[in-house]
Amino acid sequence: MGRLLLIAVMAVMIGAGNACAATVNNPMTEDLDAAGYSIFDVRNLDTTDIVIAKGPWVDVRAYGAIANDGKDDSVAFNDAIASVSSFGGTVLVPPGSYHWESTVIIPAGKRRVRIVSPTSGRSSNAMIKWIGALGGTMLEVENLADSPSIENLQFDANGLADICVHFNPLNDGGIRNIYMANCTFKGYQKYGLVLGAADELTSSGAQLHIGSFYNLLFQGGQNGVAYGILINAQNAEWLSFYDLSLAPGTASWHKYHMYIKSGKAVIRGLVTSRATSYPFFLNGGVVSIYDWNAEDRYLLYAPAFSSNSPIVLSDISHRGVGQGALPDDWTIYVKMGDAPIILNGILIQGSIKLPGGGARHFYASGVTFGQAGAGYILENPADYHGFLHDTTTGVIKVFGDNPTIQGFLSSNIGKPKWKLDGNGNLTLTGYATLSSSNGNVGSFTFAAASSTDVSNTSVTTDSKIVVFPTNAAAANLVGGPKSPYISAVTPGVGFTVSTGDGTAATGTETFNYLVFN
Numbered sequence: 001m002g003r004l005l006l007i008a009v010m011a012v013m014i015g016a017g018n019a020c021a022a023t024v025n026n027p028m029t030e031d032l033d034a035a036g037y038s039i040f041d042v043r044n045l046d047t048t049d050i051v052i053a054k055g056p057w058v059d060v061r062a063y064g065a066i067a068n069d070g071k072d073d074s075v076a077f078n079d080a081i082a083s084v085s086s087f088g089g090t091v092l093v094p095p096g097s098y099h100w101e102s103t104v105i106i107p108a109g110k111r112r113v114r115i116v117s118p119t120s121g122r123s124s125n126a127m128i129k130w131i132g133a134l135g136g137t138m139l140e141v142e143n144l145a146d147s148p149s150i151e152n153l154q155f156d157a158n159g160l161a162d163i164c165v166h167f168n169p170l171n172d173g174g175i176r177n178i179y180m181a182n183c184t185f186k187g188y189q190k191y192g193l194v195l196g197a198a199d200e201l202t203s204s205g206a207q208l209h210i211g212s213f214y215n216l217l218f219q220g221g222q223n224g225v226a227y228g229i230l231i232n233a234q235n236a237e238w239l240s241f242y243d244l245s246l247a248p249g250t251a252s253w254h255k256y257h258m259y260i261k262s263g264k265a266v267i268r269g270l271v272t273s274r275a276t277s278y279p280f281f282l283n284g285g286v287v288s289i290y291d292w293n294a295e296d297r298y299l300l301y302a303p304a305f306s307s308n309s310p311i312v313l314s315d316i317s318h319r320g321v322g323q324g325a326l327p328d329d330w331t332i333y334v335k336m337g338d339a340p341i342i343l344n345g346i347l348i349q350g351s352i353k354l355p356g357g358g359a360r361h362f363y364a365s366g367v368t369f370g371q372a373g374a375g376y377i378l379e380n381p382a383d384y385h386g387f388l389h390d391t392t393t394g395v396i397k398v399f400g401d402n403p404t405i406q407g408f409l410s411s412n413i414g415k416p417k418w419k420l421d422g423n424g425n426l427t428l429t430g431y432a433t434l435s436s437s438n439g440n441v442g443s444f445t446f447a448a449a450s451s452t453d454v455s456n457t458s459v460t461t462d463s464k465i466v467v468f469p470t471n472a473a474a475a476n477l478v479g480g481p482k483s484p485y486i487s488a489v490t491p492g493v494g495f496t497v498s499t500g501d502g503t504a505a506t507g508t509e510t511f512n513y514l515v516f517n
């Protein structure tokens with residue numbers, strides 16, 4: 001294959017005298033996806049002496065882009081994108097530094113456009129640098145640009161552009177099936193990545209359905225006022241981030257690493273540092289984070305949490321580098337709403353503050369406070385439900401008049417240290433303090449049915465069984481009309497859990513349980 005390709009290239013050079021405008025047969029093996037479209041893997045393609053003008057992908061150099069010359073290449077990139085067929089295609093960006101002085105756009109209605117460098121990884125040799133006017137946007141993906149893909153590129157806003165990449169559903173429209181991988185962002189005035197409206201002060205009716213983001217690095221904006229990621233789309237659903245790094249270098253800071261005005265995000269694998277304010281600001285949106293290594297003073301601030309979806313924070317190591325978090329200085333602040341909050345496996349330096357009232361669901365499991373005197377701060381709690389405290393450290397401070405907490409369980413060794421500031425009495429309904437030696441712990445997944453049987457031979461007729469959710473699906477179940485309950489106990493065999501309204505669960509809800517005899 002390599003020998004045939006070399007002959008083809010030589011023939012073009014001799015005949016045309018300029019390989020940069022050549023059309024060369026594609027050396028890759030073609031596959032077809034389910035819809036019959038061509039798919040080519042360009043990750044290992046050597047583009048040094050090959051310029052592809054037509055075919056299953058197009059090379060930006062065939063449209064006038066010249067790497068490393070310091071001159072504008074944005075027109076060439078836009079022309080290359082325009083040449084992609086209505087069925088989609090790949091725009092190839094060979095290694096080198098390219099310069100844009102105007103916005104490059106994947107226009108409205110353009111389907112399956114993939115912009116990719118063949119050198120994979122966040123340290124890709126394909127760099128895009130902004131040389132345009134102050135306040136511009138580098139790359140914009142417009143409304144109904146179905147299945148856009150951005151891979152293996154470095155975006156340098158150069159201290160000039162406001163935004164590196166903007167997925168912008170115009171007129172409250174929609175973009176779906178977004179894919180982004182192995183990209184870096186730096187030097188932005190406002191945002192590294194925007195999903196939805198580029199204004200955190202205005203609610204957007206935009207829709208973003210299904211987005212997968214892998215291995216992204218945000219190296220910081222200018223003067224500590226920029227945001228790493230802004231999500232502002234009314235129906236931003238199924239946005240998943242994997243191996244996300246929001247860790248600016250020593251010369252840069254973020255004001256917020258991620259600001260969610262509206263929408264939902266799930267993050268698996270996260271590193272953060274150097275936020276001048278809150279790493280995560282949830283001003284109406286929701287986030288679930290698993291495996292977070294944080295070096296910021298604060299972790300999460302949600303002053304207007306009113307979503308029906310839960311906030312989940314799991315497997316978090318918080319070192320609180322910098323100013324440090326004081327015991328009475330909250331590190332996590334969530335205004336209690338109608339949806340559950342789940343904390344699981346967290347090492348935290350400061351306190352967890354939960355202001356609010358009404359029937360609220362809060363679950364904490366395996367939470368350790370790194371500083372003496374830190375713990376939970378419950379402000380004006382009225383009818384809190386399902387508060388689980390199972391750590392050997394931390395205090396519970398309650399502020400307000402006649403606060404009530406229902407279904408409280410403390411499974412730590414000894415009673416927690418209560419501190420009541422306010423008028424009236426603290427009322428604990430269904431309160432139990434349980435040692436670590438008299439419980440039987442287990443887990444189960446709810447069947448796709450209205451009930452599920454859980455096997456546990458230690459169960460007796462007098463057993464106290466506590467069930468609590470361990471994933472977002474289970475938390476949704478708990479927070480709604482299907483809220484599960486123990487419907488039957490069979491001594492020496494186990495127990496049955498049923499949904500509250502008798503309708504089937506989805507079969508994905510996972511729970512832990514404690515059996516105390």
